[in-house]
Amino acid sequence: MALTSTGVGAPVRETFESPGARAWRRLKKRRTAMVALVLLVLLALLAIFAPFIATHDPTQQSWRAVRQAPSLTHWFGSDEVGRDIFSRVVYGTRASLSAGVISVAIAIVAGVPLGLLAGYVGGWTDALISRVTDAMLACPFLILAIALAAFLGPSLQNAMIAIGITATPVFVRLTRGQVLSIKTEDYVEAARAVGNTRLRIAWKHILPNVMPQLLVQGTLTIATAIIAEASLSFLGLGQQPPAPSWGSMLNVAQRFLSNAPWMAIFPGIAIFITVLSFNLFGDGLRDALDPKAK
Amino acid sequence: MFTLITKRLIQLIPTIFFVSVLIFLLQQLLPGDPALVMAGEEKDPEVIEQIRKRYRLDQPLPIQYLAWIGGVFQGDLGESMRLSEPVSTLVAQKLPVTIQLAVMAMIFTLGIGIPAGIISAVKKDTAWDYVVNVVALWGISTPNFWLGIMLIFLFSVQLGWLPASGYVSPFEDFWASMAATIMPAFVLGNSFAGVIMRHTRAAMLQVMESDYVRTARAKGLDERTVILKHGLRNALTPVITLGALEFGTLLSGAVLTEQIFSIPGFGKLIVDAVFNRDYAVVQGVVLVTATTYIVLNLLADIGYILANPRLRT
Numbered sequence: 288m289a290l291t292s293t294g295v296g297a298p299v300r301e302t303f304e305s306p307g308a309r310a311w312r313r314l315k316k317r318r319t320a321m322v323a324l325v326l327l328v329l330l331a332l333l334a335i336f337a338p339f340i341a342t343h344d345p346t347q348q349s350w351r352a353v354r355q356a357p358s359l360t361h362w363f364g365s366d367e368v369g370r371d372i373f374s375r376v377v378y379g380t381r382a383s384l385s386a387g388v389i390s391v392a393i394a395i396v397a398g399v400p401l402g403l404l405a406g407y408v409g410g411w412t413d414a415l416i417s418r419v420t421d422a423m424l425a426c427p428f429l430i431l432a433i434a435l436a437a438f439l440g441p442s443l444q445n446a447m448i449a450i451g452i453t454a455t456p457v458f459v460r461l462t463r464g465q466v467l468s469i470k471t472e473d474y475v476e477a478a479r480a481v482g483n484t485r486l487r488i489a490w491k492h493i494l495p496n497v498m499p500q501l502l503v504q505g506t507l508t509i510a511t512a513i514i515a516e517a518s519l520s521f522l523g524l525g526q527q528p529p530a531p532s533w534g535s536m537l538n539v540a541q542r543f544l545s546n547a548p549w550m551a552i553f554p555g556i557a558i559f560i561t562v563l564s565f566n567l568f569g570d571g572l573r574d575a576l577d578p579k580a581k
Numbered sequence: 582m583f584t585l586i587t588k589r590l591i592q593l594i595p596t597i598f599f600v601s602v603l604i605f606l607l608q609q610l611l612p613g614d615p616a617l618v619m620a621g622e623e624k625d626p627e628v629i630e631q632i633r634k635r636y637r638l639d640q641p642l643p644i645q646y647l648a649w650i651g652g653v654f655q656g657d658l659g660e661s662m663r664l665s666e667p668v669s670t671l672v673a674q675k676l677p678v679t680i681q682l683a684v685m686a687m688i689f690t691l692g693i694g695i696p697a698g699i700i701s702a703v704k705k706d707t708a709w710d711y712v713v714n715v716v717a718l719w720g721i722s723t724p725n726f727w728l729g730i731m732l733i734f735l736f737s738v739q740l741g742w743l744p745a746s747g748y749v750s751p752f753e754d755f756w757a758s759m760a761a762t763i764m765p766a767f768v769l770g771n772s773f774a775g776v777i778m779r780h781t782r783a784a785m786l787q788v789m790e791s792d793y794v795r796t797a798r799a800k801g802l803d804e805r806t807v808i809l810k811h812g813l814r815n816a817l818t819p820v821i822t823l824g825a826l827e828f829g830t831l832l833s834g835a836v837l838t839e840q841i842f843s844i845p846g847f848g849k850l851i852v853d854a855v856f857n858r859d860y861a862v863v864q865g866v867v868l869v870t871a872t873t874y875i876v877l878n879l880l881a882d883i884g885y886i887l888a889n890p891r892l893r894t
Binding site for chain 2: 517
């Protein structure tokens with residue numbers, strides 16, 4: 288609580304609102320972002336409690352249930368070796384969400400310190416980091432991720448590393464840009480004047496101000512990373528069979544389109560809903576964190 | 582203007598240098614000795630030694646890099662181990678196919694994205710705006726390989742209207758070529774249409790609030806002229822710049838689209854190379870794609886400078 292004087296009459300009591308609380312208040316007003324948040328929480332619960340939600344073992348084959356249409360036993364039908372598609376879609380949430388979150392975490396952990404360093408130190412360090420970032424951004428995202436995943440070897444873990452490395456320059460550039468605009472602000476000058484070390488200024492004064500943009504970019508990049516993981520798995524460079532992943536399920540489904548279209552429909556809808564939720568939530572977050580917005 | 586363009590050209594040199602280093606270093610990521618991988622199953626010591634000599638793997642990294650980049654400058658991107666053909670020949674064969682696909686996708690992207698963006702901006706906060714935004718989000722969030730599979734299911738399996746896969750050159754049979762590429766081009770252009778729509782909408786909203794649009798309205802011009810002549814012409818500059826950049830991204834998106842529709846283009850070349858551990862091809866394709874992207878970026882910048890009178894002096 289803070290007391291401010293209007294200059295006339297009695298002082299007016301004004302409530303202080305932290306930036307986090309303000310962003311949450313604004314976010315709550317955006318219905319689509321809130322729907323997306325609910326969907327994301329549901330997807331996370333689906334991933335965590337997959338063993339309790341799945342109706343079958345996702346890798347259990349059954350020759351008596353090959354390519355069965357959706358029914359009460361197999362809600363989303365069954366695949367070419369009789370595995371339950373609903374259970375595979377539920378377990379696939381784990382691969383997709385973890386790939387999205389972990390690869391973006393890799394990109395943030397690698398990209399943010401590099402961006403801070405480039406923006407804050409400047410000079411040759413900045414020139415070197417910026418040129419390498421430009422070079423990486425010049426290679427199309429998916430092609431670089433495919434090349435990296437191919438050279439590292441096909442596995443979900445390597446796909447996450449490949450996507451993480453590929454997404455790193457986005458965070459380097461974003462952080463550097465923010466640092467350049469923040470470092471001349473009065474409060475940073477003041478922190479420097481009272482003798483704070485460069486590291487402390489970067490950590491305590493600059494990083495917290497870069498956080499809102501990082502949060503928005505991180506959320507939107509998770510959406511891109513999920514599509515990238517599904518793409519790599521579709522090409523056989525991500526999650527390896529028989530472990531379920533939406534991308535690899537679509538790859539197999541392509542061969543049975545004429546007699547078992549459900550094999551392609553449900554994993555695709557799962558990717559769509561997940562990516563859409565991250566995109567909608569990211570958009571809402573951007574609006575809520577925008578200082579110019581009401 | 583010339584100073585600006587020269588400055589951009591000079592900035593390209595370190596970027597291209599780092600791209601080449603990055604692509605060269607990709608091979609170093611290979612687990613184990615690349616010569617062992619290239620020698621195949623038998624691992625004959627003599628063959629391994631030959632491979633080491635031939636690809637200069639017995640020499641220090643900087644020497645290997647210089648030899649590789651020296652070859653690249655002479656148009657030698659190495660040789661495909663699987664097809665025993667120069668990578669540059671393979672690139673020259675496959676690139677036109679992908680460019681045809683990308684150009685057609687671009688027509689879809691701009692043809693859908695720009696009008697949708699205008700409608701959304703002009704009819705801001707109406708049902709039109711809402712519908713266009715939903716469609717854009719749908720485009721951005723749909724993985725294009727899934728959309729491809731669903732379109733094959735609908736138009737090829739169910740209706741039998743279009744071929745599910747394959748490619749025909751437009752110089753052989755124009756209409757057969759269109760039939761074979763219309764679905765992949767739509768799939769490829771779909772997600773970018775959403776991006777272009779959002780940018781057109783943002784640019785139009787900004788332009789429509791500017792002083793010269795207000796003046797045009799005050800002069801009594803009809804709304805159609807104001808929107809198309811005064812608004813759109815100015816809003817399009819950043820959109821076209823973005824379009825040039827997206828063209829580079831389309832090359833990347835073509836990887837999966839070509840895989841689904843079995844189109845023998847650039848994307849299929851890299852995927853086949855990846856699975857056959859044909860590393861020279863992977864490096865060559867990434868290098869060509871990155872260079873194309875850099876050149877398009879430069880052209881977009883020059884276009885922007887030329888289109889913007891304030892930067893032209």
